Amino acid sequence: MGKSLTPPPEDGDDHILPVDLKAALEERYLAYALSTIMHRALPDVRDGLKPVHRRIIHAMSEMGIRPNSAFKKCARIVGDVIGKFHPHGDQSVYDALVRLAQDFSQRYPIVDGQGNFGNIDGDGAAAYRYTEARMTEVAALLLEGIDQDSVDFRPTYNEEDSEPVVMPGAFPNLLANGSSGIAVGMATSIPPHNAHELCDAALHLIKHPDATVEKLVEFIPGPDLPTGGIIIDSRESIIESYRTGRGGFRVRAKWETEDLGRGGYQIVITEIPYQVQKSRLIEKIAELLIARKLPLLEDVRDESAEDVRVVLVPKNRTVDATLLMESLFKLTDLENRFPLNMNVLSMGKVPRVMALNEVLTEWLAHRKEVLVRRSNFRLAAIERRLELLGGYLIAYLNIDEVIRIIREEDEPKQAMIARFGLTDIQAEAILNMRLRSLRKLEEFEIRKEFDELTAEKADLEALLASDEKQWKVVETEIQKVRKDFAKGKGKPFARMTQFADAPEADLEAIQQAMIEKEPVTVVISKKGWIRALKGHIADTSTLTFKEGDGLSLAFPAQTTDKLLLITTGGKVYTLGADKLPGGRGHGEPIRIMVDMENDQDILTAFVHDATRKHILASTAGNGFVVAESEMTANTRKGKQIMNVGMPDEAKLVIPVSGDYVAVVGENRKMLVFPLAQLPEMTRGKGVRLQRYKDGGISDIKCFAIETGLTWEDSAGRQFTKTKDELIEWQGDRASAGRTVPKGFPRSGKFAG
Template identity: 80%
Template sequence: MGQSTLPPDGGDNIQPVDLKSALEERYLAYALSTIMHRALPDVRDGLKPVHRRIIHAMSEMGVRPNSAYKKCARIVGDVMGKFHPHGDQAIYDALVRLSQDFAIRYPIVDGQGNFGNIDGDNAAAMRYTEARMTEVAALLLEGIGEDAVDFRPTYNEEDEEPVVLPGAFPNLLANGSSGIAVGMATNIPPHNVHEICDAALLLIRKPEASIEELVELVPGPDFPTGGTIIEARSSILDAYRTGRGGFRVRAKWEQEDLGRGGYQIVVTEIPYQVQKSRLIEKIAELLIARKLPLLEDVRDESAEDIRIVLVPKSRTVDAKLLMESLFRLTELESRVSLNMNVLSMGKVPKVMSLKDVLSEWLSHRRDVLVRRSRHRLAEIDRRLEILGGYLIAYLNLDEVIRIIREEDEPKAVLISTFTLTDLQAESILNMRLRNLRKLEEFEIRKEFDELSTEKAGIEALLASEEKQWATISWEIGEVKKKFAKATAIGRRRTDFADAPSTDSAAIEQAMIEKEPVTVVVSEKGWIRALKGHLADFSTLQFKEGDNLKVAFHAQTTDKVMIVTTGGKVFTLGADKLPGGRGHGEPLRIMVDMETEQDVLTAFTYDANRKLIISSHLGYGFVVAESELLANTRKGKQILNVAMPDEAKLLVPVQGDHVAIVGENRKMLVFPLAQLPEMARGKGVRLQRYKDGGISDIKTFAIDDGLTWDDSAGRNFIRKKDELTEWLGDRAAAGRTVPKGFPRSGKFSG
């Protein structure tokens, strides 16, 4: 049993193959198949193979825009059996999408029955629904029977299918496309046909037209669901120039007055490819999670049209601010990407600009025109040949009748007697007796002359490039008329606007429920936020060996600033702080604090305040509090200090003078104007010490005098004229503190 039964020379036709090369070869074949025959549309008709096959199968079945509807199951069966050897559900899903007026700007299929909705509900099964073509599909097929495009054998070689459709409708841009292939993807939003036709006509008149000129005519996408594009013009230009970019689209909304100052917001259009039910679920989830404090309720009052009602918390809520917070958190604003990765000439996948796409479509339309003209020319030549034979027969009618009646081989005799061609002789022999009436000769001559004139016209057209482009312009003009902006289907649905310039801080606050909290920071760097404003901080509990460093009242909408002894500032949202249960969390988990540094102080952010920051050795400067904001874990370095020096004091600026006390109990008073205002640095010397460092700083208005409290709570004041001996310039040593100054060396006992 252990012996191998294979012949030693591998005579069973088993060949060893290198796994790497086998996988590469097979995966490349799969990748090419996906790129060419599944995921990417052809730039000429804007269709993927499955859509092309659906349209062609409907055409073969005779399901035209003016014919009766046919069961979708029958259409899908034909597509699957003859052209597309894939699952029936995949084909039906593609057919359904072609009919959805919220998914596709100019539907290609006219569906009857339940074809799904914008809430994301599925269509009814294909046995229940019916479909036929729309005018758009008819335009895409125009001329298919006139040798306008090449055909290739189907997968089983029983039939033939078109390689590409004639495409009189600019489908790629008009309806857009999206697909994910292997290693590449495509995403093209829909556009307005009237605008595309205008741009194409400009390119015919002026082939060297710039992208700027084309974007004047095609300013941006036109989504079936409407909405407002708020992308900058320069960004749109760049997207169309490179074929890659994106468009920010917002829902359309209006304020409905409810009387007595009350109002509600009604959303009437939502961004493209957003499911309405999922959008409302998401808003409701955010509402429950208290992420939308300005919003009271959301209701879906949609029927055929969209109507989403947003109820504000109170009549004082700013509608714009409420909507901005919703745009940030929900799909009421979404980004539609542009990646014009298409099959150029049906063969090469590449990312194309707007101009390239239009140029290739126009080039294809010219090929179709030339091929149709040549086909018609061949038909005319054949008919003229037949008509020439008829005329000879009429001129010699009696002799023709005699030959047909008496000769054994009338065809050969006719050919030799009247020097006819085989086709002419065959046509005369197939002629009906009723066609021998007198009028017929006149009608044949008339048809002969008409066809001769048409032939001359087609020959002139084929000889002149100018005439060809004139004809294409006329054809495009006809499409433009059919889908003009004045028509219901052609009107532009998506408009443009600049994004309103709202205060981002105000929007962020609008997303946080405003509640009072007490922020507590311990000496060992643990932080927590207790609900409500505590009156007595002495009741706070800490871990063993830890004590209170700083505690203060705040709102959840506030920013909390943490300053370390290393001169760094960190910013935390009060709403993001750990709750008051337990001892909170170490700050080092939340921000990147260096191990040898401790918390100096913490406070709530006030954009209008200025502070004096000082190191232990007495170097410092004035800094605007707005400069301290740091939005990352790394924080922001403000005061440059090197060990053993460290940040020691942070004092709010009030008044016009600075009083500074050193650990040597020397005090100096100097004008605030002598301190520079900086965003970062080491600062300047505030007071000179032989040894030791700074103890406390206070800013005050000199006219009001300098005040301090001693440890017993008594208040002292020194007026301007009593401060003369301490008044000096910055960086002086100062004089011993006045009588009654606290032993702690601090201005507040």
């Protein structure tokens, strides 16, 4: 309804209509959302095109820019598109046109571009006044039969022209070229596929309409990206993605090693993942190199010309190429995940996520409908022509009478209709005949054409009456497309993306490969502050601490090491030595890095070694053996190893060695028993080590019984008790033990 231009009556009323804001917003936003979904962001399942792409192709068709015609300026094409069909910005239309011409964006470009249309480095195209374009054979296939009433047309935005609602789409464009777009509340993301494989799957579907996705994946193993690369997903994962219409594909760069002689080599990357900008990728690798996150890599160079060639130089010839590449795949876009979300407009109306078989089925149904409409159009044209030819034949058989009527009658048309029983159209055609058409030869040609058209009409009527014949014609058309886009070896449409399993790489080794190996000294203060000083420092007396704080622990490590921190609450936390604060200042409190309870303190810390085992003991004298490989924690929360409850606490962590254990209590009684009597556990309270009336444990030592038990007093003197001398202290685990030997340190510790 047009707005009224007459002013409101002057009756004192301002004629403002109150509108509920919520309802108005909902209505307007819904209209905007629908417009975005239907007319901008989602492709139609039948031709795989969004409105802007369809309008570009249609405008080029109207301008007569065919695959075999001359190139025309893109400015003219863009002007026609926005002037007649697409009332949006020229830049957005030109960007869409450019993308249709890029062979690294489209698996089968729809536009043949001449000039600078951008490159894989992410550089933009030249302005549209410099570039030229024409259709490719793919665009011609999409348009095939458009002038034969094969699809519906609708008025354009200003109702001056008309545009196709959908293209006839003789090419499986949706899956062959893929699509991506963000609408309102929904998005679409479809990677390109191989046209030959799509045709194979479609032909199978014609014969077996109930074919499963598993069967179709035998024909379409996965996407075929214009930039190549290697897909490393499992077949099960690919089938699941195609079955649900949602998922993703992990794509890796294709690389090989080049021998430089004398044992040296370099890595050359020849294909990168789809839609990754090469220049940005190399910048990222260079940034990581400068930040010393890639210790195995020496340098990166871009030697690309027409083809991609990125050279990676390893630090030295001993570097494992697979390990280097695995660390790069983890940190950069050399491995990229391309999402799959087959959210398309089903039959041009309903947005929904479709499975692979549904997409192909709808395309086939569309092809069949196009065939029926084309056949009906041709049938109508034949019937019109046969009507004319029938009139001509009557004229030839009665030529003298026809000439007499035309010469003598005032109303020759009516006279002829009355005399020969002609239709209005036939009479008009006879009156419009040229004199030169009256030669005898023409009669034979008309009879021949009449017979041919009658036979064609019979064929078309038979085709329209038989579903089976229609599918046979669709099959023939698809076979022709398959032949034109055959993927044989060396052909332009050969499969570009390969499939492989990702090598089983040691995650630990990859983590190590991402850290520069440097010596550090880990320092932990009594109040729980931690830092890492560069180099291995032997003299710790020069270290400074905050007032009231002092040294608790200091030990050498490498930046590639993992550190285990054990608390009095029986928990273990894992920290990477490379993540520790530097030696400037006093470091940071450990409680910032891990979630430690306030009533717990650090008992000890050491460099992780998966081959070792430890005895854990609590104040009350319970303990067990635990393998260090079971002690690592993956989160800030840590891992509970020893179950203790206040006032009992974890007190001792002693590395396991030898075959016997000596335990000393605070009551200065010592017990020696075989290590075999201690159970090995991954978590628990442990078993009683020694029995006490009061007090708890003081110290533990592991030793080999054959070499005897050694301790050191406060003066640094060493004492050793041999196997035979230890007999009076030997007993079973959980015994009380006997008073410590003479010379045992007063501290109750084996090390003075």
